[in-house]
Amino acid sequence: MLEQMGIAAKAASYKLAQLSSREKNRVLEKIADYLEAQTDAILRANAEDLAEARANGLSEALLDRLALNPAAPERNC
DSSP states (O other), X not given: OHHHHHHHHHHHHHHHHTSOHHHHHHXXXXXXXXXXXXXXXXXXXXXXXXXXXXHTTOOHHHHHHHOOOTTOGGGGO
């Protein structure tokens, strides 16, 4: 699955490279809108991932770096 995603991302990068700056900005705005709309689901998944990582003994320092900040989502970028 990850390999397929990587292949798709590489193919998309070639298409994106051909876009104008204005078109690229529109694409980025749509991505930002989508991520904003999915904030709750993303934060839930992050909490589940952190719980599993904690149960598997990941250090608090790593957990802290992996934790998304719901109070300031722009800092997660």
